[in-house]
Amino acid sequence: MDQFISCMGNFFSRAVNGIVLSAQSEDPGIIMRTIDYLSRRSDLILDLMLEHLWLVVFTLVIAIAVSVVVGVIISYYESFAQTVLGICQVLMVIPSMAMLAFMVPIFGIGFTTGVVALVLYSLLPIVRNTYTGIRELDPAIVEAAKGMGMTERRVLLKIKLPLARPVIMAGIRTAAVMMIGIAAIAAYVGAGGLGELIFSGISRGHQPMIIAGAIGVSIIAVAFDYLLYWGEKRFSVEGRTREVTE
Amino acid sequence: MIKLEGLSKIFPGHTIPAVKDLNLEVKEGDVCVLVGPSGCGKTTTMKMINRLYEPTGGKIYIRGEEALKMDPIKLRLDIGYVIQEIGLFPHMTIEENVATVPNEKHWPADQVKQKVDEVMTLVGLDPNVFKSRYPSALSGGQRQRVGVARAMVSDPPIMLMDEPFGAVDPITRARLQNEFLRIQERMGKTIVFVTHDIDEAIKMSDTIAVMREGELIQHATPSDLLSAPADEFVSNLVGRNRSIKRLHLIRINEILEDVNRAKPISEDAQTEEIKKQLDQSDIRTVIVVDRNNKLKGIIGVNDLKRTTGEVAKDYCQDVSDTVTSDATLNDALSVMLELGEGYVAVVNEDDQYEGTITLGDLLNVVKEDN
Ligand SMILES: Nc1ncnc2c1ncn2[C@@H]1O[C@H](COP(=O)(O)OP(=O)(O)OP(=O)(O)O)[C@@H](O)[C@H]1O
Numbered sequence: 222m223d224q225f226i227s228c229m230g231n232f233f234s235r236a237v238n239g240i241v242l243s244a245q246s247e248d249p250g251i252i253m254r255t256i257d258y259l260s261r262r263s264d265l266i267l268d269l270m271l272e273h274l275w276l277v278v279f280t281l282v283i284a285i286a287v288s289v290v291v292g293v294i295i296s297y298y299e300s301f302a303q304t305v306l307g308i309c310q311v312l313m314v315i316p317s318m319a320m321l322a323f324m325v326p327i328f329g330i331g332f333t334t335g336v337v338a339l340v341l342y343s344l345l346p347i348v349r350n351t352y353t354g355i356r357e358l359d360p361a362i363v364e365a366a367k368g369m370g371m372t373e374r375r376v377l378l379k380i381k382l383p384l385a386r387p388v389i390m391a392g393i394r395t396a397a398v399m400m401i402g403i404a405a406i407a408a409y410v411g412a413g414g415l416g417e418l419i420f421s422g423i424s425r426g427h428q429p430m431i432i433a434g435a436i437g438v439s440i441i442a443v444a445f446d447y448l449l450y451w452g453e454k455r456f457s458v459e460g461r462t463r464e465v466t467e
Numbered sequence: 468m469i470k471l472e473g474l475s476k477i478f479p480g481h482t483i484p485a486v487k488d489l490n491l492e493v494k495e496g497d498v499c500v501l502v503g504p505s506g507c508g509k510t511t512t513m514k515m516i517n518r519l520y521e522p523t524g525g526k527i528y529i530r531g532e533e534a535l536k537m538d539p540i541k542l543r544l545d546i547g548y549v550i551q552e553i554g555l556f557p558h559m560t561i562e563e564n565v566a567t568v569p570n571e572k573h574w575p576a577d578q579v580k581q582k583v584d585e586v587m588t589l590v591g592l593d594p595n596v597f598k599s600r601y602p603s604a605l606s607g608g609q610r611q612r613v614g615v616a617r618a619m620v621s622d623p624p625i626m627l628m629d630e631p632f633g634a635v636d637p638i639t640r641a642r643l644q645n646e647f648l649r650i651q652e653r654m655g656k657t658i659v660f661v662t663h664d665i666d667e668a669i670k671m672s673d674t675i676a677v678m679r680e681g682e683l684i685q686h687a688t689p690s691d692l693l694s695a696p697a698d699e700f701v702s703n704l705v706g707r708n709r710s711i712k713r714l715h716l717i718r719i720n721e722i723l724e725d726v727n728r729a730k731p732i733s734e735d736a737q738t739e740e741i742k743k744q745l746d747q748s749d750i751r752t753v754i755v756v757d758r759n760n761k762l763k764g765i766i767g768v769n770d771l772k773r774t775t776g777e778v779a780k781d782y783c784q785d786v787s788d789t790v791t792s793d794a795t796l797n798d799a800l801s802v803m804l805e806l807g808e809g810y811v812a813v814v815n816e817d818d819q820y821e822g823t824i825t826l827g828d829l830l831n832v833v834k835e836d837n
């Protein structure tokens with residue numbers, strides 16, 4: 222994980238360097254201008270970051286609730302499962318701009334549209350991981366639980382979900398990181414967040430604004446991913462669940 | 468207690484039934500052992516009894532009640548189940564694993580705790596050492612014992628045990644078998660037990676059900692199975708040396724009274740007395756016990772010559788192995804062969820001397836049978 226962060230950090234700083242270098246040829250003061258912009262508009266940037274974060278957290282909570290339920294349901298109905306996973310797959314393949322465009326006539330411009338689009342996007346990783354996490358459990362463990370006299374509900378809550386949790390969490394992390402990126406685009410339909418900074422920066426040709434937005438989105442993505450990873454480690458049964466299921 | 472009537476199971480997509488028209492009755496308090504080659508339908512039969520698999524045809528009666536009409540959850544809570552693959556829950560401690568059924572039955576916490584400790588001790592796992600471990604930190608044999616503890620913790624009247632001692636070494640296995648028989652004598656549970664080991668089947672069972680390709684070939688007491696196998700398949704299964712197998716069937720305490728042997732001597736018996744006893748002994752050895760009848764050792768003719776002394780204590784040699792009186796004659800034979808002696812001392816659980824068994828005694832038993 223630490224490696225991942227440093228790798229991301231590396232990539233990130235190189236990307237920023239790239240922008241900076243290309244900009245430098247015409248305007249050597251870009252770094253200074255960005256720093257200046259960041260310090261001048263720090264309250265606005267912070268506000269937008271919080272807005273962005275709120276959009277992502279709100280959407281993620283809904284997405285987890287919906288996807289885990291769907292994943293659990295299709296784990297009981299094998300024939301149904303492939304169709305549902307296929308639909309999720311299609312939803313994810315639709316380009317984000319197109320998806321948002323589809324949403325506007327139905328939900329209008331605003332927060333709701335962003336949330337709905339983001340939820341639809343993040344279905345696949347969580348649904349698929351919930352489904353496979355449950356399906357790939359050692360059948361002997363599930364059979365033992367049933368044989369002991371546990372009801373199907375207890376088997377799900379006490380055995381299946383806890384054992385599938387590492388896999389489900391991995392799906393949630395994938396969804397979260399993806400969502401943070403797409404949430405920036407959702408600013409286009411008025412969902413708010415750091416995307417506003419990036420888009421108005423582009424339309425005004427205001428480079429420090431674009432860079433500020435990009436930095437903000439990246440920080441949220443890396444921090445969020447790490448937070449979820451840390452949470453998973455912290456609350457797993459001393460990491461044993463993973464050790465044994467492997 | 469358990470009655471299977473025309474039971475059959477065809478798995479979806481299969482044409483050959485896994486179990487075919489099976490009729491079997493297990494009386495209350497009996498241990499019925501299912502034996503047969505791999506894939507003959509033993510596990511499938513067990514899983515139909517606790518309704519993990521729904522039968523394709525036939526009926527199951529549990530205490531006269533039709534199992535297929537009972538609530539499966541209630542049914543399973545009263546049937547202890549040891550699954551062949553052990554199937555411990557990897558995310559729960561051993562304590563939580565063993566406490567599964569009591570928790571499902573909503574027992575009070577302190578009662579659960581006490582019962583878990585009790586049953587873990589029973590299967591030879593020190594609760595203080597193992598309770599808070601996770602299954603991944605146990606050996607295969609230890610896991611298997613947790614599986615047995617988990618199945619019996621709530622004292623179910625019926626137990627289904629699918630190769631419960633498959634993964635333990637022969638010595639631990641013999642210990643667990645004896646422990647099992649001792650518990651069973653007290654509890655009188657109705658048990659269906661699967662094993663691949665015909666010796667284990669003979670030792671543990673009241674009746675043996677031999678299966679092949681989903682069909683019941685013979686259901687009989689071990690003794691009948693040995694003396695009158697239904698067909699060649701059964702006689703091949705029980706093996707050639709059937710008279711030796713009979714030694715599994717008889718416990719030492721059943722013949723101990725009939726063998727008359729010289730009394731043991733106390734540890735402060737004088738040399739003269741030892742000599743006298745040695746002359747009378749057919750194994751040319753005398754057994755020495757202390758005041759509480761605890762086994763101290765043995766004195767052979769040579770020991771008397773080799774060492775100088777005055778009383779039995781001075782000549783006495785340690786005994787490296789003994790058997791308990793509830794062990795089988797086969798256990799006695801193994802110990803004799805291991806010690807390279809023609810006899811073995813029999814003691815009770817407190818190491819008190821109960822008698823001596825010789826090779827000659829075993830020979831007599833086998834001869835009587837033929
Ligand atoms: N869930 C299942 N689906 C399809 N076929 C099965 C299933 N379980 C068992 N079978 C088949 O049914 C037959 C009997 O299997 P079963 O597990 O009862 O054998 P067994 O006597 O317990 O064997 P072993 O001694 O190897 O454990 C086998 O041919 C097996 O392939």
Ligand SMILES: [Mg+2]
Pocket residue numbers: 509510511551629
């Ligand atoms: Mg089996």
